[in-house]
Every structure is written in structure tokens, then in C-alpha cells.
Amino acid sequence: MPQLNGNTCEISELPDGVTVTVKVTTNSRHTQKITLTRNDEVLCAFVGSGERNAMTGQWTIVASARAKLLAKFEYQTDINAEWRKSSQLKSGGPYTIGSYNLLVVVAENGDDADYNDCVLEFSWSSPT
Known part of the structure; x- marks a missing residue:
């Protein structure tokens, strides 16, 4: 299981050397942001809002067992808000x-209690 710490998540379960699809969706009117970093280097950031699993973005990475992968979840209630x-x-x-x-990994920003305001998915195929 990923290690959760406040609004960050450390992912270490991805198999070394495998191409992993990263997908982010939202179910909130508030703008959601996920920043994905590896060894403190930003790989990608997803920003968006919307209901009904609105697609915020998709990316692929090659997993590395030697690298620390972190996802940081944030949101804002107004366009120019912190x-x-x-x-x-x-x-x-x-x-x-x-x-x-x-x-x-799912996030709840506190406007309800359904834990789907921002959804981060990692998917991959096992080598044969």
C-alpha cells in the first residue's frame, strides 16, 4: 500500500522498469492539483476541475525501484486563491x-465525504 502522510503519498509498489500509465480525474467544482515528483524532480502536474470523473490528464512513466515517487494533492476554492x-x-x-x-489514491477536500474529489490511478501490465 502507498504511504499516506497528510496530503502527500509515497508510491513504492510499482515494478521496476515497467511503463506505467498515470491517469487523473476529478469530481469537484473546486480546482484540484496533483504534482508527481521522483527524487524531488517534478515529472508532471495535473490541474483541473469538473464532475462525473472529468479527465484532468494522463501521462506515462517508467517505474524505478531506486527512485522515490511522491504525489502531492492540493486544491483551491477560488481561481486566484492559495x-x-x-x-x-x-x-x-x-x-x-x-x-x-x-x-x-483518492482525495477528499472536505466539501462532502465521498473521497472522489481527485482520483489518481496507476495502471500497468505484468510482464509475460
């Missing part, structure tokens, strides 16, 4: 179904 760090996180996985693998 980024807030009070999102609460939950995670699940990795789950394996055949050769498909999925690891999910």
Missing part, C-alpha cells in the same frame, strides 16, 4: 486482475 493542503487521502491496491494491475 493552494490548500488539507485534502485527506485513501488508497487501494495494487490490485492484479490477470496481467492488469491497478493502484489508486
Whole structure:
């Protein structure tokens, strides 16, 4: 399971050398932001808002067992407002179904309690 610490999540369950798809969706009118870093280098940032699993972005990375991968979740209530760090996180996985693998981290920013305001998914295929 990913290590959750406030609004950050350390992911160490990804298999070394495998190409992993990273997908982010939102279910909130508030702008959500996820910054993904590896060894303190920003790999990508996803920013967006919307309901009904609005796609915020998709990216691929090659996983590295030697690198520390962190996801930082933030949100803002107004366009020019400060980024807030009070999102609460939950995670699940990795789950394996055949050769498909999925690891999910979800965020709740406090406007309800459904833990789907921002959803971060990592998926990959097991080598055969």
C-alpha cells in the first residue's frame, strides 16, 4: 500500500522498469492539483476541475525501484486563491486482475465525504 502522510503519498509498489500509465480525474467544482515528483524532480502536474470523473490528464512513466515517487494533492476554492493542503487521502491496491494491475489514491477536500474529489490511478501490465 502507498504511504499516506497528510496530503502527500509515497508510491513504492510499482515494478521496476515497467511503463506505467498515470491517469487523473476529478469530481469537484473546486480546482484540484496533483504534482508527481521522483527524487524531488517534478515529472508532471495535473490541474483541473469538473464532475462525473472529468479527465484532468494522463501521462506515462517508467517505474524505478531506486527512485522515490511522491504525489502531492492540493486544491483551491477560488481561481486566484492559495493552494490548500488539507485534502485527506485513501488508497487501494495494487490490485492484479490477470496481467492488469491497478493502484489508486483518492482525495477528499472536505466539501462532502465521498473521497472522489481527485482520483489518481496507476495502471500497468505484468510482464509475460
